Amino acid sequence: MPTVTMIGGGQLARMTHQAAIALGQCLRVLAASPGDPAAMVSADVVLGSHENIDDLRRAARGATAFTFDHEGVPLTHLHALEAEGVQVRPPSKALHYAQDKLAMRLRLAELGLPVPDFADLGGADRNAARERLTEFGQDHDWAVVLKAVRGGYDGRGVWLTETRDEALAVFDENFGNGAELIVEQKVPMRRELSALVARSPFGQGAAWPVVETVQRNGQCAVVLAPAPGLDEALAQQAQEMSLRLASELGVVGVMAMELFETVDGHLVVNELAMRPHNSGHWTMDGAVTSQFEQHLRAVLDYPLGDTSPRAPVTVMANILGAEQAPEMSMDERLHHLCARMPEAKVHLYGKGERPDRKIGHVNIVGAVDQGVEDVRERAERAAHWMSRAEWTDGWDPHS
């Protein structure tokens, strides 16, 4: 059977390895440390850095496909590997748009896909850039978001500001200080959605149901699958946009298109990720084919699997590291959770507990007669318990 190399030893690689086992494979991971989530469970670990071309070459040797659990590999290295015949999937020409928010915005606009208003704050001329920010801010009543063009994730590299002074302070602190910036209109939104798709080199595409993602502190906390009450035409539009973009960019593998549903019922594209994504963790228990198996199928150019949901509703809640790690061990917390919720599907990543760090997730697959509020309440209660060793009365619908 073929070997797939995944760059990065995080939880996405860890869960991809689980899927690889069923397909008769062992995932090869390039990990920084033997204690990385995937390195702790795979028999094929290459230790090294994703920024070192020789480490990347060692990891690629003999592999049928070469893919990623994060967007951090320098494009110049990928160009070199592609020139040497490595099957980089997604290819550098596609991954570029997941690494560079300005390029992504420009390309989306060029394709006629709905994006927020934005302005490039780059260039060598600080005063000119500051002037562009001021003008953009005034045009949008200072309801703006500043973003680093590269390297942001889980809320890092994104600044929501409320006033002119705040926005200019972010600019002054970051301009020329490593981060290239853009500014975007803050979209008046009802909620956030994600349209997860997969695409194979052959050109086959497959879309899972569109989900609602609930963000807290700038990162995904909860996913409701499918997005409750989403207008069918809007859901179809989101899937079509995501599939079309994957095709236009030549994406190979899983791609998440994060979207805003605006208060007036339109869609606006927020972010792209070209790898298995937090908004797809529900598929492990809630869909016929998980995003991890699908990613492997796609990068190996296998025909794609059935993306149908297994149940009317599935809710995923992230287990986050608490401000202060509980005294009760994770093992003991899991015992208690198993006792209270025999139906909870727990996925732990083997990571140390640090505040707000994603260390696992819980999926609850609803039965036919269970409403989304009930399923969500259980998922959030379970995740909160695993984070804090405190039972809450559950999810507060007003939070």
Added chain:
Amino acid sequence: MPTVTMIGGGQLARMTHQAAIALGQCLRVLAASPGDPAAMVSADVVLGSHENIDDLRRAARGATAFTFDHEGVPLTHLHALEAEGVQVRPPSKALHYAQDKLAMRLRLAELGLPVPDFADLGGADRNAARERLTEFGQDHDWAVVLKAVRGGYDGRGVWLTETRDEALAVFDENFGNGAELIVEQKVPMRRELSALVARSPFGQGAAWPVVETVQRNGQCAVVLAPAPGLDEALAQQAQEMSLRLASELGVVGVMAMELFETVDGHLVVNELAMRPHNSGHWTMDGAVTSQFEQHLRAVLDYPLGDTSPRAPVTVMANILGAEQAPEMSMDERLHHLCARMPEAKVHLYGKGERPDRKIGHVNIVGAVDQGVEDVRERAERAAHWMSRAEWTDGWDPHS
């Protein structure tokens, strides 16, 4: 998180490792070779023999629980490990009955559970044993089965004979030749069933729906979950017998009780296995909690998971090595299967292809409106394709 050691590097350990990953663990396996199915995918492999006490000790070091993917570990070694404080699960006192068919028959009879008529053909006196066989055979019109007391699996160590001469020939060939024998009445049966349960040291028990197992050439070929048309009272009786036996014997972990449904609608116990079992592979895709996750929960004394089915019917078909391995590679066969059946859940073990060897399995989870015949036809067609690289018209209901 705790470490579980599993003795044996076969497919059961491989699939248990998949489940361990979700629970934040890495399964430690004692494997004979780095090419064993589980050794190829786990990061924690001890190479050695399950018959060598020092290898067993090395594998046990620091582990919270010590369990098995086969029944081959000598009891004397387990006694030694237990005396040294190793948490052997199931304990030797229970495992004894899975290793010794005579002890099992005697104990079942003592507990009043339904067993076929049987006679012990052991002892030093060959003529006396041959006499007991002759008498037993005459009493049952020579509709008998001879069995090796120890070491049989997948049809090995079991001889179905039709006549007096055949039965005596098996006796003459095997008596005193390593194998200790028993003889059993051949039960006039409608079909074979399996009642899979799990039990924790705390004493909690959980039962999956009773399934029908279809045997070919003495080994399990297909599993229908739940057993189609099984009388509800009979299903409940099977579950209760299995749970009661697990409790009486002090089993820890998953236990399969293989049963005959007789032509007159009664149950008779055939065999026991105290580990994840082929008749439970359907649970990986067809039940809320798979037998592999449940086995880990049980041996770690976690509360057990929900055993509800996810769908009205799930069918598992084994992928067996063909008489002659097809020219088409397994990888290419998988491509074709993915194209034809995007809903097929394939589990490959990474084993070389040898005739009738179990090298993988396919699960098809039926939708609400799909009958068992349709689901079975697809599962068998998929498995046949993966074995032979030939598409059939599907399952022959008369085979």
